[in-house]
Amino acid sequence: MTDSLSVRQSLIYSVSAVAGVGLVSYIVYRYRCRVPRWDRPINPSIRKDEKKVGDVFDIEDLMKTLEPGQKISLCRCWRSKKWPYCDGLHKDHNICTGDNVGPVNIIRKKQSRQE
C-alpha cells in the first residue's frame, strides 16, 4: 500500500513538474513573441509622430563615413532599437513570426576604381 502511494505521489509530482515547466515556457514564449496581428502597423514604435517615415541617404556622404571593407546595415524589420541601423532584433522577430527579414547591407569596397 505504501509503495503504490509512493508511486502515485511520484507520478503526481512528475506530471506537476512537467506541467509547470511547460506553463512557464509558454508564458516566456508569449511574452517574448508578441506576434503582431495583420491589422496592426508594421512599424510598432519608430517616429510615430510623423505622418510618413521616409529617409534619403546620400551615398557619397555615407561612403565617407566608412573605411574600405567596412559596412553598415540598415534595418528593414522596424524592430531595431538603433533604427535606422540594424541591431540584430530581426532574428527574434523571425523566430517569433516565421518571417525571414534581414537588413540591407551597404559595403564600401576595399579598393575603389578611383584609387
Ligand code: FES
Ligand atoms: S534589426 Fe531590423 S533588420 Fe536587423
